[in-house]
Amino acid sequence: MIKLKNSLTMKFMLGTAAIMTVMMTVNLLWSLSQYKRQAEAEMKEKAMVITQQLIATRAFIAAKQDAINCDAIGNYEFKHLNPAAVGKGIGDIFNQYSGYRLKQTRLQPRDPANAPDNYETEMLAQLALDRDLPELWGYDQLGGVRVFRYMVPLYYDPSCMPCHGKPAGASDIAGFPKEGRSPGDFAGAISVVVPMTAFEANINANIVTQVSFILLMILASIGGIYLMMEHIVVVPIKELTGRVLELGEGNWAAALNEESTYDEMRYLASAFNSMADRLQQLYNELEGKVAERTRLLYEANRKLIEQGRELREMNARLCETDRLKSEFLAVMSHELRTPLTAIIAFAEIMLAEGQALNELQREYLEDIFESAHQLLGQINDILDMSKMEAGLIRLNCQPVDIPQLLESITRITASLIARKNLGFTVGIAPDVPLISADYEKLSHILRNLISNAIKFTPAGGEISVVVEMITSGCDTPKLQVLVKDTGIGISPSDQTVIFETFRQADAACRREYAGSGLGLAIARNLVELHGGEIWVESSPDEGSIFGFTIPASIGGDEYGGGKNSCC
Structure with a gap:
């Protein structure tokens, strides 16, 4: 009986499950990524709408300051409804009912309640350095809750100059010292904090749904594969295994039924039956071939033994020849050095003391001296090389x-x-x-x-x-x-x-x-x-x-x- 852990069915089941798991996991990761991008776009759009509404409200309040601060007969009375005060009031009411946090802030706020936190301080610094940034957003942790942060910059316009313009240090109508700003200067930013609790809950629910679907698909696929493999592959293979065992025991008449299998297994059954017939023929011829091969192997082994003996003898002769060659070179080089040394010495003496030599004779003697030196150097080289080859150096x-x-x-x-x-x-x-x-x-x-x-x-x-x-x-x-x-x-x-x-x-x-x-x-x-x-x-x-x-x-x-x- 085929063990389940090593069975073909189990391998197909595990392989299919692994492939489906990988594909479903990739699809889950891609879906989550798309969902996160979509959710970020939605949060950014909501935050942008909120900030634009507050900016529009501030602009309207700034434009209506004369109407707000004058009574019916034209007397001027400051109502403390400037854009900053109205923006803070709207933000407080909005924060109370929405769960969001809307705030107008800057690096040197007049109202301590508008002071920026660490994240807002960094974003204000970036907006102040780069006027081409229309907005900034990112993620943060507030009180252990993950939140989406969004900020848009604010710039001074002419309507802001009565309270924030020049001269610096002079008191404005609300009693605050003016900052000496000019139209177009960086004024601060509107900050929106969007809680991500609902977003994360939706992601977790989506993950649970997707994982449940993946597990259900894997289990259904494994079950289907198991049933198909048992019916289509395992049963014919078991029958083939039984016939192979019979064939191994010498039952050459063992054969498979080709009619009860599918096309691929039918081809296999036909090939198995042909193999059984051929094996019976080969078995009948095997005895004679074995005897012939044994005789040829014995003959080849005998020849190899003879050739090995000849090679050992040849190697011994080559080693002896090499030794004699080295000895000959050493002896001949030594014997040649003695007469050459004498030739060099006599040529040197004649060159040193032969004042009566004519130019041609001196040239000949110099040639003899130089050639003898060259020959002596070559003989020395041969002698040295022979000693090196003999390992005597x-x-x-x-x-x-x-x-x-x-x-x-x-x-x-x-x-x-x-x-x-x-x-x-x-x-x-x-x-x-x-x-x-x-x-x-x-x-x-x-x-x-x-x-x-x-x-x-x-x-x-x-x-x-x-x-x-x-x-x-x-x-x-x-x-x-x-x-x-x-x-x-x-x-x-x-x-x-x-x-x-x-x-x-x-x-x-x-x-x-x-x-x-x-x-x-x-x-x-x-x-x-x-x-x-x-x-x-x-x-x-x-x-x-x-x-x-x-x-x-x-x-x-x-x-x-x-x-x-x-x-």
Whole structure:
């Protein structure tokens, strides 16, 4: 028996109820919003009519002051029925019978009863600042009751001048000092307070009605859906479930009655009956196929075992070949360095002491000296790279003075820089301290980067070295070195490979500029050995910036990263 909480009927009922609840709730919220807007418009209209009636009454009283204050024979007698007094009297009577609160007020009232409350004070200030405001309204709480507040401004006209005009301080006919106002000045406002008790009661009644209707609709829909789902879906599904269980027990003759169902279920019954027939056919063929698949699987497994054994043997041979290659490179590089060192030494002696050499002989000797140096540098690079690949390189960290190190490298490269007439500058930030690093390997990194800049910068170009500390955005202070040049630049595609072993930019560069392609690879490995990183920023014909960072040690505290770093 299908559990009710997991049944299809329950899911449809809950889904429909959720959809209807959401739709009805949205409709309720929209209706309430419309009702609130309509009620606000009505309250605003009522308040506006009340204020306009009071304004009209004040205007009429102001226009009839002569008739009010003169007796039948023309003698003048002030009756104390000026617009302010009449407005206050009308407001008091109106408030008593209507439940509203109508008041004429201003910031400096003559009658304390007309003094503004806090809300009216704020609204008076706004009306006084902006003469384009024809009205102001809003909501407030008075004595725990929510109310609607409405105010319209009042301005002095010529009929007001006898009581409020100039000269300021002089007594008017009622005995109050005049304020010295002029026609058009802001005079105050008429304030109307409308209780919202009835409005809120109507809203609550509307909410109760709407919620009751929503609940009734949901219950009716759930009941209808339950009856339809039981008759149309659940009963055929239960029958299908029974036939499936019979089919699972091996009764291939199990079938559904296609005539007692609706179209969709009839199609399902037909498909189920076809499936049962097909399953019987497949079952009859299954035994032979299982045996065949088992044989093929056994054969494939045997082949995989054989291939795994061959791969292990091949991997062992490759590891041995790589080890022999590294040993061969190390031995050959070492053996080649001895005769090359002798060649360099003899060429240097002959150049230093050979006063009898003619110009051509000296040129040849200089070529031998320079070529031997280049070859020795390439052999050293190959030897260093083979040691790095074999994991034989270790750091010997010690305090390194960066300015002193750069000064030493500058002396070494001075002749090359002078020969190409290059501009060369070194900028070292004043906060760069002694750092903990391998002096020789850090020197190797800088020599490689500066030598590359010299090699690929045409005559008359500029090279600069910038050294600074980076401390923001990271816990570990880092030394950053930038080597900038105005050379030929590097294309974006070549920037992804120049730090790889035996890789240069392109074929044209390899033909024009000699080199083994190991300098940048060695520099990258040495930087990473210090726990740092190296990068390049360049565009063709716009020069290049090679930069690297390594963790620095400051004040005896050590920093760094990597298993071979100086930490």
